[in-house]
Amino acid sequence: MSAVIHDLVNRPYAAGFVSAVESDTMPRGLSEDTIRLISSKKNEPQWLLEFRLQAYRHWLTMTEPVWANVHYPRIDFQNIIYYSAPKPKKLLSMDEVDPELLRTFEKLGVPMNERAALAGVAVDVIFDSVSVATTYKQKLAEVGIIFCSISEAVHNHPDLVRKYLGSVVPTSDNYYAALNSAVFTDGSFCFIPKGVKCPMDLSTYFRINTQDSGQFERTLIVAEEDASVSYLEGCTAPKFDTNQLHAAVVELVALDNADIKYSTVQNWYAGDANGVGGIYNFVTKRGLCKGVDSKISWTQVETGSAITWKYPSCILLGDGSIGEFYSVALTNHYQQADTGTKMVHVGRNTRSRIISKGISAGRSNNSYRGLVKIGPKAESARNYSQCDSMLIGTTCGANTFPYIQVQNRSAKVEHEATTSKIGEDQLFYFASRGIGAEEAVSMIINGFCKDVFQQLPMEFAVEATKLLGLKLEGSVG
């Protein structure tokens, strides 16, 4: 039967093709000149160049973090391509997009053409280093919403970008955030003005195409007073036998009564069955609940990447603000994930909720790491955390590292954790009722992840369910 488990975790990676798109690629290596070149290619204002250089200079003084429960050879930052963009760089309309690029996204099921787009989802598409298309821009502009690439925002809305960029994740925050701040090439910018409920889901799709290119995108979402938005993010990359670095920074800002929901289905290439190749996903995501009664909710389904190092967090500054984190992290073969969240309670009556589901198969290692911090002024703050791990087979690992710091006596913090195993006995029980191993595993996994999938927008939930099935095919045997 463990042959069944084995088979279930071994389906090929469908998004692993390379597109033959002509690109404008900078030579490998990182220096102040690289940064100046990126900045000049993007025709950036002086303040942004200063922002980058300051980050770079700080980064030089930092050392790579080693505390995460992941193991990999040292990254040679001089051997990475920091800028790669499909030609032509300036697009006036969709017709000018390289047809090969359009085919790439068609193959991936990402709608770049507005007419063909999923009803009600506006998409910003990032290919290697630059944003290649943003759909529904006009329609969103009518209600005052700005949704565009961050490069465009720098030119068209410099005051907004300058005000919020780095306000949640400072350039000196951590090693990879500093690196990102120095070399980020593109990303999405989204601004929901006061009182506007965004009429459709906004979505960004990230694709790394060039071998040895790093992807350093920057996403900034601001919801003003009483505004709300639901944002989706998807990622894929071709199969290469080398590792690519993805070091993104996502910043969310919610003002009074604003509500931001950020959902990710991450399917970066995870490397092959022997652990060769795959993306290093070292990402800093943080939301600031700045206003009273604001709310930020992270939902993530992490299935890809050779290594994931990611802690979408909430700073609950405004009184009565709410932070949520719902996560499914699946690792297989030799994948390693160290992921979780930070809930930092600063304001009074702040609340947070963490639901984390880790699934490990093959020889993978899956760790949950979470911080719940209740500051001295966070009267009556409340947190509930639930961290469940599931093991498939006997060669994988699961760990939970909860950190709880409470500096206010009126706080209530709850933490629950379970570990379960898809055992032979369970599969045999299904089999003895006429149910095959694949269906059995899919049913068990879906049951296990139910609380998280419920948080995803409908299409994403269907996608996530399918993806988990794909990823696990061949792991049960």
Next chain:
Amino acid sequence: MIREASPVLLEIKDLAASIGENKILTGVNLCVRAGEVHAIMGPNGSGKSTLAKLLVGHPAYTVTAGAASYKGGNLLEMQPDARAQAGLFLGFQYPVEIPGVSNSQFLRLAYNSVQAARGRDELDPLEFDDLVREKIKIVEMDPSFLDRSVNEGFSGGEKKRNEILQMALLEPTLALLDETDSGLDIDALRIVADGVNHLANADSAIVLITHYQRLLNYITPDYVHVMIDGRIIKTGTRELALELESRGYDWVRSETAAARAA
């Protein structure tokens, strides 16, 4: 009811099996025909549960000798799910818990898998709900158990009822019930036994594995077999069970040893 003319469902010949280095079955012979009720009794560790699990395809056991056929085909070559689809059923002694999977979803998937394999219609959730609410009456189980995770937090008796509910839904041709009576109070025992009797019919057979004859007060067997040291060493009728109850197993053992010596 003994029906010598009715078709043979299960035929086991000199079956030997081991788990790792341990020989558990050492030459089992058994023949079960449609319409019959068999009881296999024996002391702890005699191989009764192993025999039941092996017959439905548990991967932990290795067959080292002998043969087993089901409806004339080689049973040992069939995958466990195919055996279930072909009408073999095991009511487990210790049913596993499956957290997160709702009982009703599980039951429906099982039901539809078996229906599809038998070329019959599958049911959608609403249709199935009607069916399962009808069947659940057989075991006098509260419908709220349908919404809970499979066996999770069920008492011993509730788990056993859930097994019989599955038997009612899957309509097996050959049902093996492994210690279905253990851990049941007298009311639960009656309910489970009534359920089994309700499901018995001329085309199917039941093999009960039990330590105690008290179950046989409710379900009357046609044959009672005594299993000791991995073999069936004596076969009799209902009276044999009563005799075992009062005299234990040692006399059967010495009787067999004497017969061999002679």
